[in-house]
Amino acid sequence: MAQDAAEATATEQLEQIDPAEAADVADPDAVAAGSGAYTPMQPTEGKGMPVAGGIDVQQQFSPIGHQANSLHIGLVWVMVLISLFVLALFVYVILRFNKRANPVPSKTSHNTMIEVIWTVVPALILLGIAVPSIGLLSAQYKSPPKDAITVKAIGYQWYWGYAYPDNGDFEIVSNMLTKEEAEARGEPHQLAVDNRMVVPAGVPIRFQTTAADVIHSFAVPSLWFKLDAVPGRLNEKLLMIEEPGVYYGQCSELCGARHGYMPIAIEALPMDQYNAWVLAQGGTIAGADEVGMEADPSAVPLQDPESAAPGAAGAGAPPVAPTA
Numbered sequence: 205m206a207q208d209a210a211e212a213t214a215t216e217q218l219e220q221i222d223p224a225e226a227a228d229v230a231d232p233d234a235v236a237a238g239s240g241a242y243t244p245m246q247p248t249e250g251k252g253m254p255v256a257g258g259i260d261v262q263q264q265f266s267p268i269g270h271q272a273n274s275l276h277i278g279l280v281w282v283m284v285l286i287s288l289f290v291l292a293l294f295v296y297v298i299l300r301f302n303k304r305a306n307p308v309p310s311k312t313s314h315n316t317m318i319e320v321i322w323t324v325v326p327a328l329i330l331l332g333i334a335v336p337s338i339g340l341l342s343a344q345y346k347s348p349p350k351d352a353i354t355v356k357a358i359g360y361q362w363y364w365g366y367a368y369p370d371n372g373d374f375e376i377v378s379n380m381l382t383k384e385e386a387e388a389r390g391e392p393h394q395l396a397v398d399n400r401m402v403v404p405a406g407v408p409i410r411f412q413t414t415a416a417d418v419i420h421s422f423a424v425p426s427l428w429f430k431l432d433a434v435p436g437r438l439n440e441k442l443l444m445i446e447e448p449g450v451y452y453g454q455c456s457e458l459c460g461a462r463h464g465y466m467p468i469a470i471e472a473l474p475m476d477q478y479n480a481w482v483l484a485q486g487g488t489i490a491g492a493d494e495v496g497m498e499a500d501p502s503a504v505p506l507q508d509p510e511s512a513a514p515g516a517a518g519a520g521a522p523p524v525a526p527t528a
Contacts, residue, residue, distance in 0.1 A: 252265065265427060265445060266427040271340055352407075355403055358375075359418075359422070360416050361459060371482045391450075394464070395467045400469040402472075407475060411442070414439070423456035426452075432457060448474055449471075450470070454466070
């Protein structure tokens with residue numbers, strides 16, 4: 205009964221969405237012309253996704269990810285060395301100062317040198333950890349350069365919308381695929397989506413987040429990236445993906461009944477392919493007219509601006525709530 209009520213509530217909320225706001229494409233006709241031709245990039249097994257039996261963080265594909273992963277590995281070794289040292293002290297004390305070895309207990313009240321050592325050494329260790337930690341924190345919130353490409357993620361209950369303000373301000377709506385659809389496309393279940401967020405690889409991206417209803421959080425572990433999406437607020441952060449590929453994530457802020465069903469899939473393309481994809485979606489590229497760039501629907505895959513729902517392709521039909 206509770207699940208049925210949640211499904212009904214989700215459906216009612218989605219039915220109230222303004223279709224024009226849910227899928228605001230710059231040129232719906234251009235998208236509709238090739239809406240059935242979209243073939244997503246095939247993901248690489250183990251790249252940008254969790255692996256079975258994994259005990260470490262995912263392999264990183266962003267500059268900030270490499271920096272953070274190096275600190276993570278360093279801290280693990282610091283913890284190992286401290287743990288071994290403390291264990292050695294325990295063993296030494298148990299063997300050296302037990303009742304059998306010391307029938308007459310020591311009456312020493314304090315040892316100045318030992319107290320100085322156990323105060324100064326931990327302080328130096330914490331200082332050594334703080335310096336790279338502060339550097340990592342600063343790097344994570346470094347402002348994007350002026351020429352960065354702007355991409356905006358909008359969190360909805362319960363799906364994502366991706367807008368491209370620098371490329372005609374069209375928006376792509378992204379919903380999770382069913383298990384059968386994901387398997388047919390060779391993608392991991394509960395991470396695969398119908399329409400991915402497509403971005404260029406190897407260039408800085410001004411990534412912005414906001415939300416239409418409640419707080420969501422855009423998180424992609426293999427990029428060491430997480431940014432909250434807050435209603436009425438525009439958060440911004442630098443994102444750079446080092447190489448082309450497909451990278452998966454999930455909403456990481458409890459946002460309601462179907463919080464676990466709004467995954468994230470990023471498809472990073474070389475810049476020329478990204479530009480072609482934008483033009484094929486009906487978007488615009490600054491300076492495209494001067495260099496003679498034109499959209500070629502047969503040369504690049506297209507995405508539908510909406511999920512499967514009643515209505516003509518490209519018309520901005522609202523997405524339907526996914527079924528369990």
